[in-house]
Amino acid sequence: MTKTLITLLLGVIYSWPAISMAQEVDNLKIEVTGSVIDSLNNEPIPYASVSALLMPNQTCIARTVPHRNGTFLLELNKDSQYAIIISCIGMKTVTKNIKTGTSPINLHHIMLEEDSQQLGEVEVIAKKQRISLTDNGFSYSFKNDKTLLAENLLYAMKKVPLVSVSGDGTLSVKGGSNYVIYLNGKPYTLANSNPKEVLQSIPASSIEKVEVITNPDLRYGMSEGGSILNIITLKNQPNNYRIILNAGGNTHPAENAGVNILFTKDKLSASFGYSFNNTQLDHVPSSSYTETFLNETDKTVTTQEWETDGNITNHLIKGLLEYNIDTLNSVYADANFMLQRINMNTIYNNNYQTPSNPYYHSNVFDKINQHDGAREINLSYRNLYPHKKRERLLLTYRYAFNPDNKKNNVTERSFTDSENKDCYNEYIHKANTKGGLTEHTVQADYTIPLNKHTLSIGAKDIYRRSTSSPLYYEWNPETGTWIEGNKYAQNEIDKFKQKQNIWAAYLSYQLRLNQFSFSAGARIENTYNKIEYSNEKENEYSYHTFDWIPRLFLSYTLSQYSSLSLSYSSLIKRASIWQMNPYQQQVDEFSVEYGNPDIRSEKINQMNLSYYYFSNSVTFATWLDYSNTDNAIVKYPSQQNEKTIAYTYDNLGSYNKITGFIYISYSPTEALSFNINGRVGKTYMKSTRLDFKQHATHYSLNLSGDWNLKHDWTIGAQWGIFQQEPEMQIAYNKFQKYSCYVQKRMLDNKLNIRLNINSPFRNEKYREAVQHVQNSNFSRQTRFGIVARSVMIDLSYSFGSGKTSAKRKVIINNDDLLQNTGVR
Incomplete structure (x- = not known):
């Protein structure tokens, strides 16, 4: 100890002249x-x-x-x-x-x-700045883009750099689906699970701006290679209100409607909304072809064709309240509720051939009824520093519940005589599941600004409880009653429970020196997991894990228009209840799916290099992402027997991905704009356990153009080609999309009518999405029907009084779990 003190003292003495010179300067x-x-x-x-x-x-x-x-x-x-x-x-x-x-x-x-500038009788006004750089990304101002006032938020998002919206309403960021949507700084789980339906129900006129956070800090949490879309809403001036109505439909067929009410009374701001969406499944075709290799010369062949009918109905209710106690203190609350009803009927026609039995045919009638209700509540208290009104303290609480309640009724008819179609064996069975995921989260964040320096500290506690109670029955034709049991080999588990508690704390430091910005931080997490079975106590177990999650970020602002940044971070991804639940879901003899309670969380390391340039006419962005994980959670297929292919999850191997992106937007005039959004990447997968190696290229390219005509007419078109990223032993085909639209704004931008046509030159209603599964024991090709040609119409109307302004709220994000929590 003495030796250490002497060394420190000598260091101070020898460095004193340099310190003195620096102080003189x-x-x-x-x-x-x-x-x-x-x-x-x-x-x-x-x-x-x-x-x-x-x-x-x-x-x-x-x-x-x-x-x-x-x-x-x-x-x-x-x-x-x-x-x-x-x-x-x-x-x-x-x-x-x-x-x-x-x-x-x-x-x-x-x-x-x-x-x-005044030029005679003509007033020329400079175009308001819409894009602004921020420390961890950029923002796009909706209030400065008058062309968006009558749009719904889904289609208005196409104006946001790095964001693409296809003609059928599919949202992508940086050319993919790896993004998280926030609302006023909190994770918007309702929109993350149903982005098209939810964003379509929100008028763009109620939005102040959208922040694209490409380098989330430790408060937000991080997702692999992904971004955060933070939607900042408007709130009215005192004693004003706004009512927004929307409705739409398409030939899919589907229909939607909604109402949003925003008002402010003195220090209280509030908004309430209700939306309805119904999507019908109209004879959606799918098929599969499977070969199972028995030896070098013999194989079995299974062909399946099926059609699905039914509908998916969602009722969404949401409310938001904010009360400003004074200029430095405010409280915030929001609540989201969703009632979902799914009714689907699927008819399968199966043929199975073996070397010894060239004919086996079966029909399966599968009926699914699912009645779910999800809920999410957020509460927060915020305190600001008196000087400059910067945030000092933020206390938040979040409650979320996602149920998992299903009823599955199946009738199987098997034929072994190709000559007699009236002779068959019938087996009727059903499975009911009841359970869900409950989550409670509390978080505290404290910020200490020190001139050029900023220090942020925080702590979070997450408590999760997952349950699943499967019940199996089969029909006894002799007694005409249901009896417990199932002919398929199910795990004998009466009830599955998982308890998870995560304690986390973070420390982050930021330095801003002229054009340079540097931040470094780390989060530590201690996780406790316990697995319980009501009738298999001997298989219960629990474990602790400790993780250290660093983050480094460096950016250089070249000008008010451009910046260059480099970042490194790591993150933890934990398995969902559905990935861990050992309950076997099996409809027929040919496929089964079940979870794995022994899955461990995966840790991902990622790096990003990016460059951004923005002006009012040109936007250019390019970036390079690299990520690596050595214990990836993978859904993989295996052969259970000659007929059945089993799908489950495990920590199987390593993933290495490198992806490059480019985004270009050009607006030669205020009325005309063109966009190019492209991505290309390479994924390397390896599993020692499966003795498997795979590498594949994935890419996407999206081109679009919009033209604002006279008398508030707008026309536009879009084309894209996509090659989905592969999974372990699974690959996908590429496909193309194209669409065009025409839009008319009326009544001083209060009423908007939009007509959109997807794939107008296709003759078929459905296109095919093809999945290829291949390993040493079998191969399977599955073709899924996806809507191709459709015509959509959307209407929105808003009225009210007063102008609008906005204020940002920051709540809680839990993105470590491989599923969304809250209103789904």
Whole structure:
């Protein structure tokens, strides 16, 4: 201990001259601070340009970009005269003349006004800035894009950089489906499970902006290679309201309708909404062809064809309340409820051939009834610092429940005589499952700003409880009653329970120095898992795991229009209840699926290099992602017997993925825009246990164009080609999509009518999505029917009083689980 103290003392003594010299240099400079504010709405303007010109020769000696809260800092020489120039696209440039002395100078709020020029009787107004860079991504301002006022949020999202929306309403980010949707800073689980239906029910006129968070910090949590779409809603000025109605339908067939009400009374802001969506399944065709290799020369062949009818109905109810206690304290609450009803009827025609028995035919009639209700509640308290109104403390609580209740009734008829179709064996059985996932989360976040430095600390506790109670019955034709049992070999488990408790804490540090921004942090997690069986106590077990999750991020702001960033992070992904539940779900003799309670969580390491450039006419972004995991949770097929293929989950091997992306948007005029969104990647998979190696290329390319015509008409078209990323022993075919639309805005943008046609030149109603499964024992090719040609119409109408503004709320995200929790 003494030796260590002596070493430290000597280090201080020898470094003192260098420290003294640095202090002397610092003593020759003073700090000039201020904040850049929009004069119309008193909101900060992040990433404007702030320059210091040494007078009188006007030499630029310092330049910086404000933080996203609008504040900036310049270090200038003492006893000198400067002109401080503040500029931003679409705003009038402001000049502040100062003379430095020995004390710091605070320019306080610098108000920028919109730039307009009078040319005779024609007023030319500069286009408002819509895209702004942030510390961990960028944002797109809906309120500055008047063409979106009458759109629904789903189709308005296509204006957001890196986001694509196909003609059938499929949303993708960075060319894929790996993204998480937030609403006012909290995970929007309702939209994550049903993005098309939920976003379609929200009018774009109720949205202030959408933030694309490409480098989530430790508070948000992280998803592999993914991004966060944070939707920031508007709230009315005091004592005003807005009502928004929407309805739509298509030839799929499907129909939807909804109403949203937003109002503010003094310090209280609220919104309530209800939406209805019904999707019908109309003779959806599918088929499969399976070969099982018995030896080098013999094999069995199974062919299956099936059609599905039915409907899926969703009723969504959501509410949001925010109360501003004073200028520094506020409370927030939201609640989301979903009632879902699924009715599906599927008829299978199966043929099975072996070397010894060339004919075996069966018909299966499968009826599924599912009545679910999910709920989610979020509560939070926020406290701000008096100076600059930055967040200091955030306390949050989240409750979510996702049920798993199904009824499956099956009638099987097997034929062994090809000559006599009236002679068959009939077997009737059913399976009922009852259970679900309950989740409670509490989180505390505290931020300490220290001039150029920011320190963030936080803690979180997640408690989860999963249950599943399967019941099996078969029909006794002699007594005409249901009796317990099933002819298939089911696991003898009466009730499965999983308890999980996660304690986590994080520490994050950020330094912003002129154009440079650096952050580093780590989160530690202690996880307790317990598996219980009501009738197999000897198989119960529990275990603890401890994980350390680092994050590093470095960015350089080249200008107010562009930035370059590099990041590294790791994350934990835990198995869902459905992946762990050993209950076997088997409809017929040819396939079975069950979970694996012995799955462990997977840890993923990922790196990202990205470059962004934004202006009002051109947007360009490119980035490179790499990720690796050595204990990936994989759904894989295996041969259970000559007839049956089994699907289950396990930690099977390693995944290495490298993916490149590019996004280009060009608007030569305010009325015309073109977009290119592309992705190409390579995935390497390896499993020692399965003695398996696989690598494959996956890609996507999406091209779109929009033209705003006179009299509030808009037309557009889109084309895309996609090759889905492979899985272990599973590959997919590529496919193309194309669509066109026409839109009309009326009644001062209050009413919007949109007609969209998907695949107008296809003759068939359904296209095929093909899945290929291949290993050393068998091969299977499955063709799924997906709607191809369809015509859709959407209408929205809004009315009310007052203008709008917005405020962001940040709640809780749990994205470690391989399933969404909350309202589904």
